[in-house]
Amino acid sequence: MTDFIKIITRKNSLRKQCHELLSSDIEKAIADLTEILEEKKAQEEMQQAAERERSEKIEAIKQSMQEAGIGLDDLMTLVDTPIKKKVEPKYEVTDEDGELHQWSGRGRTPAAFQAAFAQGKTKEDCLIK
Numbered sequence: 001m002t003d004f005i006k007i008i009t010r011k012n013s014l015r016k017q018c019h020e021l022l023s024s025d026i027e028k029a030i031a032d033l034t035e036i037l038e039e040k041k042a043q044e045e046m047q048q049a050a051e052r053e054r055s056e057k058i059e060a061i062k063q064s065m066q067e068a069g070i071g072l073d074d075l076m077t078l079v080d081t082p083i084k085k086k087v088e089p090k091y092e093v094t095d096e097d098g099e100l101h102q103w104s105g106r107g108r109t110p111a112a113f114q115a116a117f118a119q120g121k122t123k124e125d126c127l128i129k
Contacts, residue, residue, distance in 0.1 A: 091126040102128070 007013045018026055065071070089102035093116045101112040105123070116126065 090128060091123060092128050093121070093126050 007017050021029075087104040087106060090105045091113065092100060092102045093112055094100050095112045095115065099112075101110060103110055103113055103126075109117075113126065117123075
């Protein structure tokens with residue numbers, strides 16, 4: 001909480017800060033705060049109205065779907081969802097245990113490849129032919 005908010009939301013703190021002000025200055029502050037309050041209320045009402053309208057539209061769609069005998073699963077089959085394409089491995093190496101490891105060359109270098117590189121192999125040596 002900022003100091004301003006602490007002062008403005010506590011009557012005694014506000015009274016202390018306004019002690020040296022003229023009454024005309026306090027009236028000006030009240031008028032400004034009243035204007036800000038009205039703007040804030042109008043904004044909140046617009047957001048609530050937009051949310052109500054959105055909810056009503058959703059309910060209307062649900063009702064239409066029920067009347068037509070359509071379920072959400074039926075619609076999901078029609079939606080084009082981007083499918084992550086699996087990246088094919090570009091490199092392979094066999095470790096000391098004889099286990100084959102493959103890697104696309106993207107992301108963090110796997111431990112098996114790091115060990116092979118430490119032994120003097122290069123990426124080109126590990127290319128899948």
